Amino acid sequence: MSASIEIANVTKRYGTLTVLDDISLSISPSEFVVFLGPSGCGKSTLLRMIAGLEDVTEGMISVGGQRVDTLPPGKRGVAMVFQSYALYPHMTVHENMSFGLENIGVAKKEIEKRIRLAAETLEIAHLLDRKPQKLSGGQRQRAAIGRAIVKEPKAFLFDEPLSNLDAALRGRTRLELAQLHARLGSTMIFVTHDQVEAMTLADRIVVMHNRKIEQIGTPMEIYHHPATRFVAGFVGSPAMNFIPVQRITQNENGTAVDAAGIGNLDTAIRLPTAFSSQSATLGIRAEDISVLSPGQSGVPLIAEVVERLGDRTLIYGRLSDGTKLTVEADGRNEASAGDRLEIALDASAIHLFDADGMAHHPEGE
Amino acid sequence: MSRDQSTYRPETLTASRPLLWIAALLSVVMMAPVAWLVGLSIKNNRELMLGTESVFRLPYTLVNYVNILHSSQAFGWFFNSMIVAIGQTIGVLVLSSLAGYAFARLEFPLRRTIFVIVLFGLAVPEQAVIIARHQMFNWFGLHNSHLGLMLPGMSSAFGVFLMTQFFRAIPKEIDEAALLDNASQWRIFWKIMLPLTLPAQATLGIFTFLHAWNDYWWPLISATKKEMYTLTIGIASSQTNFAQSEGLGFLSAQAVFASLPVLIVYIFFQRHIVTAVSGGAVK
Numbered sequence: 001m002s003a004s005i006e007i008a009n010v011t012k013r014y015g016t017l018t019v020l021d022d023i024s025l026s027i028s029p030s031e032f033v034v035f036l037g038p039s040g041c042g043k044s045t046l047l048r049m050i051a052g053l054e055d056v057t058e059g060m061i062s063v064g065g066q067r068v069d070t071l072p073p074g075k076r077g078v079a080m081v082f083q084s085y086a087l088y089p090h091m092t093v094h095e096n097m098s099f100g101l102e103n104i105g106v107a108k109k110e111i112e113k114r115i116r117l118a119a120e121t122l123e124i125a126h127l128l129d130r131k132p133q134k135l136s137g138g139q140r141q142r143a144a145i146g147r148a149i150v151k152e153p154k155a156f157l158f159d160e161p162l163s164n165l166d167a168a169l170r171g172r173t174r175l176e177l178a179q180l181h182a183r184l185g186s187t188m189i190f191v192t193h194d195q196v197e198a199m200t201l202a203d204r205i206v207v208m209h210n211r212k213i214e215q216i217g218t219p220m221e222i223y224h225h226p227a228t229r230f231v232a233g234f235v236g237s238p239a240m241n242f243i244p245v246q247r248i249t250q251n252e253n254g255t256a257v258d259a260a261g262i263g264n265l266d267t268a269i270r271l272p273t274a275f276s277s278q279s280a281t282l283g284i285r286a287e288d289i290s291v292l293s294p295g296q297s298g299v300p301l302i303a304e305v306v307e308r309l310g311d312r313t314l315i316y317g318r319l320s321d322g323t324k325l326t327v328e329a330d331g332r333n334e335a336s337a338g339d340r341l342e343i344a345l346d347a348s349a350i351h352l353f354d355a356d357g358m359a360h361h362p363e364g365e
Numbered sequence: 366m367s368r369d370q371s372t373y374r375p376e377t378l379t380a381s382r383p384l385l386w387i388a389a390l391l392s393v394v395m396m397a398p399v400a401w402l403v404g405l406s407i408k409n410n411r412e413l414m415l416g417t418e419s420v421f422r423l424p425y426t427l428v429n430y431v432n433i434l435h436s437s438q439a440f441g442w443f444f445n446s447m448i449v450a451i452g453q454t455i456g457v458l459v460l461s462s463l464a465g466y467a468f469a470r471l472e473f474p475l476r477r478t479i480f481v482i483v484l485f486g487l488a489v490p491e492q493a494v495i496i497a498r499h500q501m502f503n504w505f506g507l508h509n510s511h512l513g514l515m516l517p518g519m520s521s522a523f524g525v526f527l528m529t530q531f532f533r534a535i536p537k538e539i540d541e542a543a544l545l546d547n548a549s550q551w552r553i554f555w556k557i558m559l560p561l562t563l564p565a566q567a568t569l570g571i572f573t574f575l576h577a578w579n580d581y582w583w584p585l586i587s588a589t590k591k592e593m594y595t596l597t598i599g600i601a602s603s604q605t606n607f608a609q610s611e612g613l614g615f616l617s618a619q620a621v622f623a624s625l626p627v628l629i630v631y632i633f634f635q636r637h638i639v640t641a642v643s644g645g646a647v648k
Contacts, residue, residue, distance in 0.1 A: 051541075051545060052544070052545075053541050053544070053545075072544070073541070073544040073545045073547075074544060074545060074546060074547025074548070075547065078545070079545065080541075080542070080545050082538045082541070082542065083538075084536060084538050086536065086538035086539050086541065086542040087542075088539065088542070088543075088557055089539075089561060090560045090561060090563075099543075099546050099548070099556070100545070100546030100547060100548075103546055103547040103548050103549075103552065104547050147542075147546075151546075
């Protein structure tokens with residue numbers, strides 16, 4: 001079962017402190033939506049409001065066309081997987097899974113059937129008689145997901161469920177969650193501050209910052225066309241490079257940008273006439289900068305730190321004016337700290353951000 | 366690795382030998398009066414009249430224990446003590462759990478103020494309220510009754526405080542998961558929260574039982590009829606002018622008899638008692 005979720009003009013206040021400000025969002029049935037943002041941006045609060053664990057100060061939330069913000073958590077038809085898993089410590093995995101179904105009066109036979117199915121799906125059938133303290137982190141996580149699955153909810157809510165797992169297990173579980181979503185076809189909302197989780201799992205990402213939604217889009221839209229400077233800096237690893245703009249000249253082909261330390265660049269960005277170069281910033285991702293071969297001339301960069309990741313090399317350096325810049329080079333690049341390198345920026349991959357942080361991208365991109 | 370290189374051994378963390386000897390000596394000091402009491406209880410009263418050093422000589426007898434069965438009211442007092450101790454334990458556990466859950470988890474007007482007032486009860490000594498309590502129980506005709514003996518100890522400010530702290534320590538996500546599982550507030554308390562507080566319940570229950578069993582003052586005031594005495598009062602009342610010279614063995618047997626439930630509680634709940642006493646010492 002999957003349902004749409006409608007969040008309309010939702011605001012959350014604790015006394016005079018506003019933690020979410022006029023949030024609106026539509027989620028389609030079967031969609032996997034990730035709320036992404038730094039700590040304290042309000043993403044978990046929004047999820048908890050959908051679950052019914054926080055009340056809504058203003059606005060309305062609907063699940064499957066039914067208004068739910070007036071209903072208690074258990075009546076909303078959603079299931080949640082907590083960061084800490086929140087399994088009942090004194091109950092076995094089986095009891096953890098059956099507790100919710102007993103509360104809504106599901107017949108015993110049906111309970112057993114659902115638990116068996118969920119346990120097979122999650123490969124935890126052999127763990128059903130164990131208590132949570134006898135399970136590893138990954139097994140607890142599966143048990144918590146199992147507890148959610150057996151309820152056959154209209155929507156699944158995940159509150160940073162992978163953050164307690166080690167890196168290897170996190171990667172594996174991420175993949176399994178994607179497979180689970182494909183198999184169940186349920187609506188899922190996943191809260192995380194990890195952009196890799198967001199990029200790999202989401203049909204759409206909702207980037208949140210400072211009590212508001214910064215951008216809603218597919219992972220590729222978010223990555224290639226960030227709506228704001230915040231999104232551009234938050235999504236992507238390493239983070240996008242930002243270089244102060246000194247002068248902008250608009251011509252018939254786009255915009256010529258004169259930026260500190262890199263000189264003139266012709267871009268296909270068409271700016272509104274009111275655009276001011278004052279406090280404007282040029283943005284470019286590390287992979288859109290290339291290191292030129294010895295003898296070729298480009299923009300000079302002094303390498304300060306070199307990180308070798310095997311398949312690629314990250315070079316952290318400074319431009320002639322002291323601006324910091326990160327360059328992603330081939331894994332076989334032999335640059336080392338202290339080297340003077342010549343680099344070239346891909347003008348078609350440049351973004352411009354105005355003084356308010358709003359992004360402008362090249363046309364045709 | 367060379368042989369002479371010493372490696373770390375966990376055994377080095379155990380107590381050193383002199384410390385063990387000191388602990389053993391202290392144990393002997395603690396156990397000596399108990400052993401003395403048991404020794405006296407299995408000696409003939411006449412023999413003890415000639416001198417208590419006969420404890421170290423044969424013969425020994427169970428006649429004092431047989432006399433308890435036949436001639437004393439100790440069984441009645443034992444029964445009274447048992448009812449009062451069990452009643453108080455149940456009362457404290459039920460009320461402290463309910464109040465603790467409410468203070469820790471429910472939102473209601475004046476919650477903090479009421480909690481502070483309850484905590485204030487910890488600072489009020491029993492002596493300060495005993496006259497008022499005596500009069501009140503007199504008005505209600507509760508003296509010389511099991512209920513009258515039980516009631517004052519059926520609620521405990523310490524119990525409420527302990528349970529409140531314990532409930533507060535349970536992660537909120539557990540309640541929230543239960544709320545999402547469509548559990549009612551009562552079901553969350555009964556099926557989820559209460560079982561999680563079992564260690565605290567055991568601790569509180571054991572101490573309440575022991576305190577109620579050993580209580581002397583309130584039964585002394587409230588129970589004026591001999592058949593309503595608890596063991597502590599009953600045994601004290603048996604100590605007539607010549608009891609210590611003429612019936613020392615019998616008195617000792619009664620004392621041993623009175624200690625039996627406490628001993629049983631210790632044996633069965635030793636683990637919980639150690640945990641309770643060392644609470645907070647080890648994470």
